[in-house]
Amino acid sequence: MSSETTEATGVPEALAEPVVRVRPGWMSLLFFANIALWLGIYAPIQVLLPKQAQLLDQVDKEFVLGLVMGVGAIVALVVNPAIGLLSDRTCSRFGRRHPWTVAGALVATVGMAVLAFAPSVAVMIVGWCLVQGGLNGMLATLMAAMPDRVPVGQRAQVGGLVGIAQMLGTVVGAAVVITASDLAGLPLAYSVCGVIILVGAAFFVLRTPDARLPVEFRPRWVRREVLGNLWVSPRRFPDFAWAWSCHFMINLGNGFGTLYLLYFLQDAVHYKNPDDGLLIMMGLYGVALVVGAVLAGHFSDKSGRRKPYVLAASGVMALAALLLVVWQTWTVALVASPLLGVGFGAYMAVALAMLTQVLPAAQNRAKDLGIINIASSLPQVVAPLLTPLVLAYLGGYPGLFAASAVATLVAAVLVLRVKAVR
Template sequence: MAWLFVANLGLWMAIYAPIQILLPQQAEMLDRADKVVVFGVVTGVGAVVTMLVVPLIGVLSDRTTSRFGRRHPWTLAGSVLGAVGLVVLANAPSVAVMTLGWSLVQAGIGGMLAALTSTVPDRVPVGQRAQVGGLIGISQMLGTVAGGVLVVVVDDLPRSYLACAAVVVIGALLFVLMTPDTQLVRKPVRLTLWISPREHPDFAWAWLGHFMINLGNALGTLYLLFFLGDVVKHPSPDQGLLQLMALYGVALTAGAVLFGARSDRTGRRKPYVYLASFVMALAALLLVVWPTWVSALVAAPLLGVGFGIYTAVAIALLTQVLPSATDRAKDLGVLNIANALPQAVAPLLASAILTGLGGYRGLFAASALATGLAAWVISRVRSVV
């Protein structure tokens, strides 16, 4: 679990340092007038690539009979492809090349995430999965904060991309070298990406709830750097974002550790999802009513603790509704579409909202609505309490 934590830390640094800081800065450098549109197009295309690649990697991982294991080859290969994409971004002279680079990053890191996530149902008993989910949530938080710190310390856009590339490969390599992997002797007969909502309704409801939570989170966080600069008028939006990320991270850690352990002790999952949904919606509504720097300082830890609770419990809940033990990576890949699809949908929605449906107040209101609806959707899951 320690090495899984390290691998996830490198993965999230390679995702969040670009998406929170580097990509917005690069979009502004390449096209200051249309920076929001450029950022939306780049992240949207990357999200579509993730949706296509992750289930495919899941299928391949479930059917891999390599002597090196069924998950490790894809973990390492994904990290290398993601690093290549980061190198492309470091030298991108145009929006087209920037889009290509981020697409490679999303394909590689998405494949790595599919393989790493599959190790949880492969190896972790149900009664410990929320605690493991908490650890993964902490790695995500630390990756967010550490990625921001890395960018500030390096203080150079191309070199920051290269540093992220090194980090993700090192994390994957350590996990592959230091942990065993199960070896599949015979490939499963079944080969399909389709999971019938009629036959597996709990899986369908869990997928939709996961999508809504991630959509709300994407709407609330993707444009924070622009929000700090354009609305709050923060004198240094980069530094302000780093402060918010630090507050978010501490709160996320507390939520993931405390509530993940409690969920495992009680065996209950849904009440904690309801709590997470409420707290995250409250954070977004705070920015609707009071879009100031002080409000952001309050909203950041609220969002952090809510997402920390959800991240811990979501791993347990989602792995408990998987249709088949033999297709875990593929099924988790389908679930991971609910992570990636909001990254494609959110920029389109955000562009419409920011230009004609209430600006940043409307954007945060939409975030609260999506997050609140997630609680109702998860209540439809019957096989998990």
């Protein structure tokens, strides 16, 4: 029997349900790898891509930004489950996940270099596609670490850390790239992002275990398997489908509410320094997100319940959006930011735990999580495509925030249909 197979069950370690609680050191490394990942995604989305779009086309900056983000998100939709599927079947002596984490970080860094010196919208699209492809491959493998290593009773706690890492990546990334771009322009800012991504990935890969999948346990590759395995039947796995739909709607609402914040501060609030305003809002959002994630993760794991926390989080996020429907002022933005943060933090902590509990099969964890990650990536296609239409024809920013509130409330309805999780 393979040394990678547990003697008691005959199931390889890579496929066994984890029962030993992960230690703080492992959680810290996953935490910092996720900070690097989300910094690489959101620092460009929040700051660098809007600035670059404005430099390349002042008149049609919204269209350019939506085009670049939309095409990049399409790449993310394909890469995330595909890399997950490949990692599920990888029998490398270095493990199943780590080789793909390293590859993703390298591709993303190349993409940052392309963006740093992009002379046109077309080259900008190529660079962002490389970044999205690399980071979504990395996301597929880092997300798989939860069901691979973390027992069910600890997943909301770890999910809370991942949610906090996403926030810190966003906030720290905004601060870092604004400072770097002020000092030496966009090339330095993109370069700093690339270095942080590589360092975060390297520390996680070099200092954490990655169970090897014995060759005899690798699922067979058969004709049409790639396309067939990128589909999970809603009829056979309804809980997976409802949880996926809930996650999609939450992220769509979040996309409507956050992707155009820099332009919102500039064009609707008329804040004198939109960059500084964005940092203040993200700082408030971040502190509140930490509070929401820690509290919801602790009490959810303690009670074993997930859905009540998702419902409460959805309500708080919708309230934050509705405040901005009524009042587009700096004061109200300061109130809405922490509300959105505490709601999204609570949601991320509990949702990641819930989503890992509805995965169909252990041998396809990364692939199935890749499909779930589409629920995060697809709104990056939908929201940029719909946002200019909403702004032009449905009442401007009040209409945009109303759409955010509606999407979030729909998510609350959908989570009620998940039966296997309390």
